[in-house]
Amino acid sequence: MSYKSFALAVGAWGLLMSASSSVFAHGDVTPQAVDASGLEPLGEEWREENPYSGNDLAIEIGASGYNQNCARCHGLEAISGGIAPDLRKLEPGIDGDEWFTYRVRHGATRNGIPYMPSFEGVLSQEALWAIRAWLETQYDPDL
Numbered sequence: 001m002s003y004k005s006f007a008l009a010v011g012a013w014g015l016l017m018s019a020s021s022s023v024f025a026h027g028d029v030t031p032q033a034v035d036a037s038g039l040e041p042l043g044e045e046w047r048e049e050n051p052y053s054g055n056d057l058a059i060e061i062g063a064s065g066y067n068q069n070c071a072r073c074h075g076l077e078a079i080s081g082g083i084a085p086d087l088r089k090l091e092p093g094i095d096g097d098e099w100f101t102y103r104v105r106h107g108a109t110r111n112g113i114p115y116m117p118s119f120e121g122v123l124s125q126e127a128l129w130a131i132r133a134w135l136e137t138q139y140d141p142d143l
């Protein structure tokens with residue numbers, strides 16, 4: 001995406017948000033490719049548990065993957081500005097992994113309105129687990 005269309009998209013998002021702070025619908029998200037090379041390939045079948053938990057390279061890849069694909073709704077550094085849930089609350093370990101997988105694969109729709117796009121087939125399983133590995137490092141038990 002060119003800088004110009006990015007700026008336009010950000011501007012449109014801002015307008016949408018100020019036009020109606022109670023409606024979060026946002027269908028035209030442009031996903032940004034995440035380069036997961038260097039990580040162990042995972043194949044087609046979805047893992048139940050994050051194979052990259054605690055993996056330094058995955059955490060680094062995940063931090064940038066998150067910034068490019070999730071931060072506009074979930075906030076920079078996973079600190080929510082109130083648009084979408086604060087992902088620092090997502091439990092570490094397999095329980096958080098399950099909920100994470102469910103949401104990133106299915107997205108979220110309420111009354112037919114997309115709240116979060118599905119990332120299945122958009123970002124690779126490797127990229128998504130890398131993002132999860134980074135999110136785990138942001139977990140805050142006091143929230």
Ligand code: HEC
Pocket residue numbers: 024026029066069070071072073074083084085086087089090099100103104108109110115116117119131
């Ligand atoms: C267009 C905005 C948007 C984008 C982009 C987005 N999300 Fe979401 N996400 C939401 C909203 C809104 C919800 C709450 C959905 C609901 O509860 O119905 C949500 C829920 C979630 C949840 C469940 C959190 C909980 O506490 O229940 C996870 C996990 C999640 N998103 C991860 C991600 C990841 C990872 C990315 C990037 C790959 C991402 N999201 C991109 C809007 C977004």
